Amino acid sequence: MSAARIRTALGPAAILLAITAALGVANAAPATPWRHVYLVPVVLAGIRFGVAGGLVAALGAVLAFGPFVLREIEGHGPTRAAAEGIVTLVVLAVSGAAVGSLAARARRQRERYDTLRAVQRALADPAPLDRTAARLASVLTQRLRVDAVGLVLDDGRVVAGADHVDPRSVAAYVLAHREPIFVIDAGTGSRARRVVVVPLTSAGETVGVLAVERLGDFSREERDALVGFGAALGLALDNARLAARQRRFAEELEQKVSQATARLAEMDRLKSDFVALASHELRTPLTALQGFSELLATRAFAPTEVRRLADIMRAEIERLGRIVSDFLDLSRLERGLTPSIRRAVLDPAPLIAAAVELFRRTRTSHRLELHVDGTLPHVDADADALDRVLKNLIGNALKYSPPGSCVRVRARATEGIVAVDVEDEGPGIPPEERARIFEPYYRMRDTAALGHGTGLGLSVVKSLVEAHGGTVHAEAASGTGTRMTVMLPALP
Amino acid sequence: MYAITDPWVPPTRGLLSGMPMPLLLVLGVLTASAGALAAAELVPLTPARAVGAGGAQGALLAMAVTWARSEPRRRAAPLIAAIVVFVGAVGATLSPFGAIAYLAAPVWLWRQRDRLPAFGLARPPIGICAAGAALGALLGAHLLLTASLTLGYGVRVPTAAHLMSWLAYDAGANVLTSEAFFRGALLDRAQRRWHFAMASAFVTLLSLARYFVDPLLPHSLEVMAGAVFYLTLLSLANCWMYWCSGSIVPGIAAGVVFFACYRLLHVVS
Numbered sequence: 001m002s003a004a005r006i007r008t009a010l011g012p013a014a015i016l017l018a019i020t021a022a023l024g025v026a027n028a029a030p031a032t033p034w035r036h037v038y039l040v041p042v043v044l045a046g047i048r049f050g051v052a053g054g055l056v057a058a059l060g061a062v063l064a065f066g067p068f069v070l071r072e073i074e075g076h077g078p079t080r081a082a083a084e085g086i087v088t089l090v091v092l093a094v095s096g097a098a099v100g101s102l103a104a105r106a107r108r109q110r111e112r113y114d115t116l117r118a119v120q121r122a123l124a125d126p127a128p129l130d131r132t133a134a135r136l137a138s139v140l141t142q143r144l145r146v147d148a149v150g151l152v153l154d155d156g157r158v159v160a161g162a163d164h165v166d167p168r169s170v171a172a173y174v175l176a177h178r179e180p181i182f183v184i185d186a187g188t189g190s191r192a193r194r195v196v197v198v199p200l201t202s203a204g205e206t207v208g209v210l211a212v213e214r215l216g217d218f219s220r221e222e223r224d225a226l227v228g229f230g231a232a233l234g235l236a237l238d239n240a241r242l243a244a245r246q247r248r249f250a251e252e253l254e255q256k257v258s259q260a261t262a263r264l265a266e267m268d269r270l271k272s273d274f275v276a277l278a279s280h281e282l283r284t285p286l287t288a289l290q291g292f293s294e295l296l297a298t299r300a301f302a303p304t305e306v307r308r309l310a311d312i313m314r315a316e317i318e319r320l321g322r323i324v325s326d327f328l329d330l331s332r333l334e335r336g337l338t339p340s341i342r343r344a345v346l347d348p349a350p351l352i353a354a355a356v357e358l359f360r361r362t363r364t365s366h367r368l369e370l371h372v373d374g375t376l377p378h379v380d381a382d383a384d385a386l387d388r389v390l391k392n393l394i395g396n397a398l399k400y401s402p403p404g405s406c407v408r409v410r411a412r413a414t415e416g417i418v419a420v421d422v423e424d425e426g427p428g429i430p431p432e433e434r435a436r437i438f439e440p441y442y443r444m445r446d447t448a449a450l451g452h453g454t455g456l457g458l459s460v461v462k463s464l465v466e467a468h469g470g471t472v473h474a475e476a477a478s479g480t481g482t483r484m485t486v487m488l489p490a491l492p
Numbered sequence: 493m494y495a496i497t498d499p500w501v502p503p504t505r506g507l508l509s510g511m512p513m514p515l516l517l518v519l520g521v522l523t524a525s526a527g528a529l530a531a532a533e534l535v536p537l538t539p540a541r542a543v544g545a546g547g548a549q550g551a552l553l554a555m556a557v558t559w560a561r562s563e564p565r566r567r568a569a570p571l572i573a574a575i576v577v578f579v580g581a582v583g584a585t586l587s588p589f590g591a592i593a594y595l596a597a598p599v600w601l602w603r604q605r606d607r608l609p610a611f612g613l614a615r616p617p618i619g620i621c622a623a624g625a626a627l628g629a630l631l632g633a634h635l636l637l638t639a640s641l642t643l644g645y646g647v648r649v650p651t652a653a654h655l656m657s658w659l660a661y662d663a664g665a666n667v668l669t670s671e672a673f674f675r676g677a678l679l680d681r682a683q684r685r686w687h688f689a690m691a692s693a694f695v696t697l698l699s700l701a702r703y704f705v706d707p708l709l710p711h712s713l714e715v716m717a718g719a720v721f722y723l724t725l726l727s728l729a730n731c732w733m734y735w736c737s738g739s740i741v742p743g744i745a746a747g748v749v750f751f752a753c754y755r756l757l758h759v760v761s
Binding site for chain 1: 644
């Protein structure tokens, strides 16, 4: 009992003693009007301390006033004064219990209202649900004057009171059966540990359970109040959970919009770069064609020189053709269409050998090796598309490899697949960029200086290979360099 | 937290389960035989009273120890409890100072304190013990005042030997066995199946019955009415103190002081 409560209790006790002393000194009869003053400490104690206080004060009054009545009965028998004294004793006892009970009930009503307000304040906190639940548990422990409070959500998550829920526990039972449970004793300590577990309901659904434990009694009124409280708490908790979900959804949405905006900005930048690059790529062969055609038109050359200039012009025209083909393929890709291919059963080995041979003749600055493991099975493919794929990959390998280095092309058959590896000794591709090199317009950083390119080649390769039901991927080669592998389904 | 982390096992033990029936039978037969032989004047009253009181109070303590012990395998404990109470009763008949033998029971209980957690003997709460003694003094003083001033009972001044023997009897048998059984054992069980108020009322009724069947209590109307009044208050208060403290020591303090006051009245032989 706190010092304040003791001080409060001293008041009624002092009044009780003072009345008794005064009646004793005055040698009062049991019917004295002053006997009614005993009601003052009884009522005060009942109001302040409830039923227990009212009863203790009434008992004190009965003990104090009783001898006056007994003495009257002993001396004069059952007189009217003795009867009035007995009635007074009864009135005191009943008053103590009644006033204490009413005061306790009023106090509990007010506490319940205050608890609901405190819970609403706790749930209004925009903090995450776990933190809100911990605060809620603290509020409930204090307000309900219990020793422990636990909250378990309908998904089995424990948000207060413990770290896990036992499937055989009272909380699990209430969660499954949606009915409140009162456990009269949950321990072996000297005082019985009472447990009340009630479902938290919202719109007819159980959204969790509230468990409270106390080393002391729960009256039926308290248990009924807890059931009602469970409904209010369930609704509030459900609202808090919905609000938390809404906040999380809004945050995710904001993050996704932000990512999409960044990606759009990146695409816009890449397209701008592409326009500049494509203009440059188109202008270079056009300039060559214009210069050589003017030379041929204005000056006379020896037949061998004319043939040389014509070869150069044809090469530039082929280059222009490749660029335009890439543009067309990209256009189809952006419209969600696959490249147009004309499939036929073909042997891939001569096609690979021809592509390697072409580069071996024209690019003498690098060594070009071809290894074909055994006999390759036939594939169902477009020969032109396959040729473009191979030339693109070999051309890239040569373009990004230092002069004098070796580019190895290896073809092999494995488990119904025809795989072609093109491996160079270039600077390699950082792991984080390996997936992005197949995106349209994407060019690796620090590669612009190494050679021409629109940033479309590999994306076209990918779309052509995928149109054949195959795959293409890049990986680090042994040592430095990159290995690009194309895998196509083989015919049985 | 029990409600969440522990498996829920509904209690299956009955309120009065686990009684040491053979021992109770022997003590019952002993007590009844002593009463019958004394009534037939076949044995002197004093030894018959000693055997009867020792048997009845030994039975209470034996039952209390059986229910309160933490090691059910120690089958000898209830028998020893009954024997130490019986030894006290017999010792008291041999000489005025023989009542000291009653203290064998509290000494034995104190030695067993760790094996009897329901009695709360290991760490009795000093504050509540003092409150218990004060309550006993208040009720005792009120009893003396009421009985002497209104009912005309005289108050005697005891000799040291009398006072010592009263205190030894109450502390070692009368109050000790009542508190051990009614609070440490019966209330401890009852509060685990009913509300405290109901458990207390049940225990108080039984403890009143224990005094009313006691042939040593004067059976005049005013004494009976007074016994109902004071013993009800004392029992309820002791239940409350046990509920608060988990120890029977405050109840023993209240009971010993109250009965010491009670024995000052001339009505008591």
